[in-house]
Amino acid sequence: MLKVRIIPTLLWKGTGLVKGMGFDSWRRVGTVLPAIKVYNLREVDELVILDITATNEGKEPDYETIADWAQECFVPVTIGGGIRNLEQIRRLLKCGADKIAINSAAYERPQLISEASNRFGSQCVVVSIDARKTSTGDYECYSHSGKRPTGMRPAEWAKRCEALGAGELLITSMERDGTMLGYDLELVQQVANEVKIPVIASGGAGSPLHMLQAIQRSASAVAAASMFHFTEQTPAECRDFLLNHGIPVRKVAG
Amino acid sequence: MSVLIIDYGMGNLASVRRAFEECGASVFISNNPLEIKDAERLVLPGVGAFHDAMVLLSEKGWVNAIREAVLNEGIPVLGICLGMQLLANSGVEGGETHGLALVPGRVVRLEPKDVRERVPHVGWNEVHFATTHQLFDGIADGTDFYFVHSYHFIPDEPKYVLATTPYCESFVSVVANEKVFGTQFHPEKSSKVGFKLIQNFLRVK
Numbered sequence: 193m194l195k196v197r198i199i200p201t202l203l204w205k206g207t208g209l210v211k212g213m214g215f216d217s218w219r220r221v222g223t224v225l226p227a228i229k230v231y232n233l234r235e236v237d238e239l240v241i242l243d244i245t246a247t248n249e250g251k252e253p254d255y256e257t258i259a260d261w262a263q264e265c266f267v268p269v270t271i272g273g274g275i276r277n278l279e280q281i282r283r284l285l286k287c288g289a290d291k292i293a294i295n296s297a298a299y300e301r302p303q304l305i306s307e308a309s310n311r312f313g314s315q316c317v318v319v320s321i322d323a324r325k326t327s328t329g330d331y332e333c334y335s336h337s338g339k340r341p342t343g344m345r346p347a348e349w350a351k352r353c354e355a356l357g358a359g360e361l362l363i364t365s366m367e368r369d370g371t372m373l374g375y376d377l378e379l380v381q382q383v384a385n386e387v388k389i390p391v392i393a394s395g396g397a398g399s400p401l402h403m404l405q406a407i408q409r410s411a412s413a414v415a416a417a418s419m420f421h422f423t424e425q426t427p428a429e430c431r432d433f434l435l436n437h438g439i440p441v442r443k444v445a446g
Numbered sequence: 447m448s449v450l451i452i453d454y455g456m457g458n459l460a461s462v463r464r465a466f467e468e469c470g471a472s473v474f475i476s477n478n479p480l481e482i483k484d485a486e487r488l489v490l491p492g493v494g495a496f497h498d499a500m501v502l503l504s505e506k507g508w509v510n511a512i513r514e515a516v517l518n519e520g521i522p523v524l525g526i527c528l529g530m531q532l533l534a535n536s537g538v539e540g541g542e543t544h545g546l547a548l549v550p551g552r553v554v555r556l557e558p559k560d561v562r563e564r565v566p567h568v569g570w571n572e573v574h575f576a577t578t579h580q581l582f583d584g585i586a587d588g589t590d591f592y593f594v595h596s597y598h599f600i601p602d603e604p605k606y607v608l609a610t611t612p613y614c615e616s617f618v619s620v621v622a623n624e625k626v627f628g629t630q631f632h633p634e635k636s637s638k639v640g641f642k643l644i645q646n647f648l649r650v651k
Contacts, residue, residue, distance in 0.1 A: 194563075194613055195570040195590060235637045237570060238592075263464050268592055268635045285493060288460035290594070290635060310540075312456070313494045313528070315566040315594040359566045359596075390564045412564060442570040442590045444637075 195442040196434065197237040197413035198403065198427045199392060200420050202227055204243045204273070211421050213370035215322070215338035218244075221421045224257075228264050235444050236427045238268045240293070240362065240392075240415060242320070244337050246274025247296045253280055255287050262288020270318050270362075281308050285316065293362060295320040296335035299342045302356055309357030318392075319358040321346055323379060324366040331379055338366050346379060347386045354387040361387065362415065365395035372398025372418050375406045384410035399425065400433035407439055447648050450485035452512070452529075453477040454502045456494040458634075462526065465634035469644045479511035487648065488512065488521055492528030496553060496597070497540025499532055509546060516548055522625040522650045523548070530621065530628025531599055539597050549623040551601035556614045563614055566596040573619050573631065576607045581620070581627060581646045589639050591619075591631035598630065625650060 202224055203210050209227055210218040224241070231239055241261065246253060253274050262269060271284050272293025281292050297304055298319055309317045322338050323331045323346040333344040342349075350361055363383050365376035375396045384391040390412035397403060397416035406414050419425050431441045449471040451462055459475050466473045466489065474481070482488070490512070492499055503509050515521040525533045534545040537553035545553070556565045570590040575582055598617040601607055609620035611630070619630045627647060633640035 193572065194567065197569050232637075259460060262460055265461075266465060266468070266635065266637055266640070268594070268632070285458055286460065288458060288464075290458055290461070290493075290632075311494065311498070313596070315568065315596060316493050359594075360568060388558070388564050389566065390568050410562075413569065 193440045195237070195440050196407050198430050198441070199238045199240055199413055199415040200231055200236055200427060201394065201415045201417040202239065202241045203417065204241060205245050210244070211370060211417050215366050215369055224261060225264065228261050231427075232264060232266055234427060236267055237442055238270070238413070239265065240270045240272070242293065243273025248336055248339065253284055255283055258284065258289065259287040272318070272320055277304070278307055278311055281312060285312060291316045291318050291360070293318040293320040295322065298353065299333070299335050299344065302352065305353055305356035305358050309359065314357045314359035317358050318360045318362055319353040320362040320364065321349060321353075321383070322364045322366050325376075331382070334366060347382045350383045351386045354389050358389060360390045360392065362392045362394055368396030370418050371396055372423075374398060374402040375414075377405055377409050380406050380411050381409040398423075400430040403430055404434060404437050404439065407434070447471045447486055448484060449473045449487040449489060449648070450482060451475045451489045451491060452508060454499065454506055454508055456492055456499055456502065456528070458493055459491060461634045462489060462491045465641065465644055469641055469648060471648055477506065479507045482511045482515050485515070485521060488515060488523040490523060490525040490529035490532060492526065492532065494528055495540040496528065496531060496537035496545070497543045499528055500543050500545065503532070503546075512546060513548065516626055520625060522647065523627065524647050525628035526634070527595055527630060527632055530630055531597060533621065533626060533628045534599055537597065548626045549601060549606050549621045549628060550603065551599055551606060551621065553597050553599050556596055556598050556617065559615050565614075566594060567613050568594045571611050571613055573609045573611055575609050576604075579608050579622070580650060581608065581622070581643060583646050584642050585639055591629075591633070591636040591639065593619075593631045595630060599628065
């Protein structure tokens, strides 16, 4: 049976690893490479690493640094931040990324998704969607690390991304991000109901129970950052908890 | 042990290189089919679509070079993910296309049998051995490996099936024909068990 994945997310800003709250007030929580090494030793299911400044600063992905990370990573890794064209994706895959995550550029030019999936295969194209609830109670997608409203509703945008060839969706609740209060389950469910591709729930995880709730709302994978940075909970404990609640998780040989 | 990783412009070569180095191999990545004569093992990685990959392999002269190395010299080959699929006679991704025809079979899209089954098949799933084989030495039957794919290999005969995985009913996750091996999963991304499989491949006589 396909296992539910527990995915630590590493956010990267300048030279350090950071974690914020509601896409703001970033705290430095260390450096990236040691974190990768630790997660690698612990045999996590997968890693997501996002450069949260690349798009807003108009920067290229930092290929050399990413290649150094990938060298140390023997679990699958998704790289995102600042990706705007196929040449960047080609270089990132060559550096050792297994998958790439597109966010802001996809709103400006949705064909980037189809071009990337035709060229490199949909399995390596993750579309990352950041969304928050509006005053009307609907959800809206934001680009540029949560800075720009796009007018798109996540469920519709998710459907369109799937039609364009996205292989997976990383759906992040902006207001839950960093709070450790639990995922926005309604958002997760709305998006997962709309598509047949895997959906990764992100934003708000504070305990294994939150993960269980998102999985019960059809998430194929659960991402978490703060709970691994700021609490003593580990991916392995989450795995055990989920297993005890009947969720298929990966068995890791000692 | 000298391992040549075939660089035809697609695929995550850095991870494959690091994993083989970690397993003690001396690795060279090459885009020149003439260098195949120096190799004791060939690795065909791949991320992308079947059609594009075959076009690139033939343009660069790899198709004949690989077939000669395998059929005349008996050099063991490991195809990973798309690289495994390219070992087949044909694939349909991007239009019906001839493959390397080293393991008789064809490659078709995964069809979900259950609404909860999503495609691409992404993540860790069990590999059940159809037979005992040195490729699996030291690995428990039913161990989870990392997959990420939308198409799957259907061998022409059961004798080419080394292992299967339960998804969309069941698909073939490891194929073999003599010294030609293919894994639908990524051993280079499957942590310790992946390294074990790579070490076993390096030991194949």
